Amino acid sequence: MGLDAVNTATAGLRATQASIALVSQNVANAGTAGYVKRTTSPVSQGLNNAGVATGAITRSFDLAALKQLRMETAGSGYTATKADILAQLDTLYGVPGSATALDGVLNGYTQSLQTLAINPTSTAARSSVVDAAQALATKIGSIAQGVQDLRSGIENTLTGQVQDASALLESIARLNVQVQTAGDGGTRAALEDQRDQQINKLAGYMDLRVTNERDGSATVMTASGITLVDRGVAASLSFDGRPTLTANASYDPPETRSVGTLIANMPGGARIALSDDGRLSSGTIAANLELRDTLLPQAQRRLRQEG
Known part of the structure; x- marks a missing residue:
């Protein structure tokens, strides 16, 4: 169980890191012509959906x-x-x-x-x-x-x-x-x-x-x-x-x-x-x-x- 907890925590950190990187990318390109804001939603994975993974990156626009x-x-x-x-x-x-x-x-x-x-x-x-x-x-x-x-x-x-x-x-x-x-x-x-x-x-x-x-x-x-x-x-x-x-x-x-x-x-x-x-x-x-x-x-x- 201890190993599962570590794996879950590591996956969560990776998902959080990916989300932070995406936010940084959006901020850095806020003034870039043609750039559309990116979003991602973490998704569950693993046994009984106990883990988490970085979701698909999508563009957010009207x-x-x-x-x-x-x-x-x-x-x-x-x-x-x-x-x-x-x-x-x-x-x-x-x-x-x-x-x-x-x-x-x-x-x-x-x-x-x-x-x-x-x-x-x-x-x-x-x-x-x-x-x-x-x-x-x-x-x-x-x-x-x-x-x-x-x-x-x-x-x-x-x-x-x-x-x-x-x-x-x-x-x-x-x-x-x-x-x-x-x-x-x-x-x-x-x-x-x-x-x-x-x-x-x-x-x-x-x-x-x-x-x-x-x-x-x-x-x-x-x-x-x-x-x-x-x-x-x-x-x-x-x-x-x-x-x-x-x-x-x-x-x-x-x-x-x-x-x-x-x-x-x-x-x-x-x-x-x-x-x-x-x-x-x-x-x-x-x-x-x-x-x-x-x-x-x-x-x-x-x-x-x-x-």
Whole structure:
């Protein structure tokens, strides 16, 4: 009985030591980005459950809060991207009311026409109309070129973003396998932290739905339901971006598409165009697609109408 008591006490000390070490680890990593608090609960063992052993190490976090974080990350990326490009568009138009802004140049042209209507034989009035018309044409042309440059810049940005997102999908799938085969709870928790960070980064590019499976893997889908990662297998993303876009470059119709298309190349061989309407609704990639295909072309059409 004396030996049993010693063994039980020793096991208890080991369990306590492991718990203290885990608390120290949590404290030391409190400010570490992506680190999730670890917990463990001692479990009974031995004859009549007289002994004790260190329980499994698990991560303690709020799944609903993590889901909300990813949603907000996608929304923030979407909003910030649109705000940045639209601010650049506003700069092209100029400060409303100023003489050099589009509305100011247009008003100058209108006023020159009114002056000419009052005195149609005036050489000075005619010259003023010509000068004002040239100034307006130059302004519209400058803005149109600026808008076109913005679209081409977005096309180049999308190329890099799609490459990054595809690499993240591959990394998440690889981490899924490592989590499933981890030899101990501490290693598994660290791998799950890494995987969460990769998913969070991916959420900045596109809106996601993530399901944690019983086998330890995470299934990653777009919010519209397209599976991008299933256990150790991931779709690859590709984008056939154009070096420059013309004023008439457009996404539709598909058979004459003259801008880049974002494709999810599925493991089974299927190819899904994620850049089609409704496939992505948030994140920086979705914002750039909307700017390239809808908002900036609308600005170009308005410029053509004013010209």
